[in-house]
Amino acid sequence: MTEPSVPAPDAGEARPLTVRTDLALGGRWTSLATPEREWLWRNPRVLEAERAAVAPGDAFVDAGGGEECFPTLNGPSDHGEVWSRPWAADDGEPGLDVAPVSVGGLTLRRRLSADDGVVRARYAIDGPPGASVLHAVHLLLDVGPGARLEVPGRPDVLVVEWPERGATVPSVWPDGDGVSFDVLGPDDGTARCAVVATDRVEIVDGADRLSLTWGVDPGFSAPVSFVVWRNLGGWPKDAPYRSIGVEPLLGAESNLDRAAPHQLAHLDDTGRIGWWLEARAQHVSL
Known part of the structure; x- marks a missing residue:
């Protein structure tokens, strides 16, 4: 798999x-x-220990960090099938990680690198030709109440699981049907999730900036977007806390069962699709 090199924005010291x-x-x-x-x-x-004890089929354990959610983010399985299963290193290709998936004969492979201070994740999905998948890199971020999200233009937004579970509301960035997705605090008792139709986002937190870009490998065709989870003390109902998710996504919906065909990624005639994610950091002069 190869991916195009996206130059870092002129935002300060890399x-x-x-x-x-x-x-x-x-x-x-x-x-x-x-x-x-x-x-x-x-x-x-x-x-x-609670995170380590999960088994396939368990409810999602919100431990933080970054979880690989495949072949869906929500819907038929809670955050997918691979976050709760041990992965393996590929002995034949050093640096290649393999996630076992028992659903539909799918296989997810990941290669991670940090060359020149840029983190690159490259993914390959194999399975039955034409199979439908979603894949989110579910990154939960440690950012303060003054942090913000920057995306180019005013892309389409699909607020999901709102105003009730299973429902969706279309909008335009940064509106989240009454909350502003580009502002991440202070806590206001709301929790909202949406799919944003873009291939890049920048997280600005004080003097620091994290830039994420992603796309489909050459030769493949699929929508890409990112999921924003803006939980400012609004979830869960019985014991709410604060968590911020910025989740690059292969696809344009969060629920494999609910998505329309054009919102899904489909394996090609050979049973493959590949995509990539890059992360860069800058220190911004204030």
């Missing part, structure tokens, strides 16, 4: 990023950091 993962815990991203800060949030209410 800072080197590193990445760590845990294959035993579903290929989970455990760190995305510069020398100055950790970008991934950890839920202080969840013990690592």
Whole structure:
């Protein structure tokens, strides 16, 4: 798999990023950091032992970090099938991680690198020709109440699971049917999730900026977007807390069962599709 090189925005001094993962815990991203800060949030209410004890079919454990959600984000299985299963390293290709999937004969492979301080994730999906999938890189971010999201233009927004579970509301960035998705705080008791039709987003938190870009490999065709989870103390109802998710997505919906065909990624006639994600960090002069 190859991906185009997207130049970093002129936003200040580039800072080197590193990445760590845990294959035993579903290929989970455990760190995305510069020398100055950790970008991934950890839920202080969840013990690592609780996250480690999950088994296929269990409800999602919101431990933080970055979870690989495949072949759906929500819907037929809670955050997909691979976050709760141990991954394996491919002995034949050093640096290649393989996620086992028992649904529909699908296989997800990931190659992560941090060359020149840029973190790159490259994904290959194999399975039955024409199979439909969604794949979200479910990054939960450690950002303050003054943080904001920047995306180019005014892309379409699909607010999901709103105003009730299973419902959707169309909108335009940054409107989330009454909340502003580009502003991430302070806590106001709301929780809203949406799919945003773009291939890039920048997370600005004080003097620091994290830039994410993603796309489909040459030769393949599929929609891409990102999921924003803006939970400012509005979820869960019985014990709400704050969590912010920015989740690059192969597809244009969060629910495999609900999505229309044009909102899904489809494996080609050979039973493959590939896509990529890049992360860059900058320190911004204020």
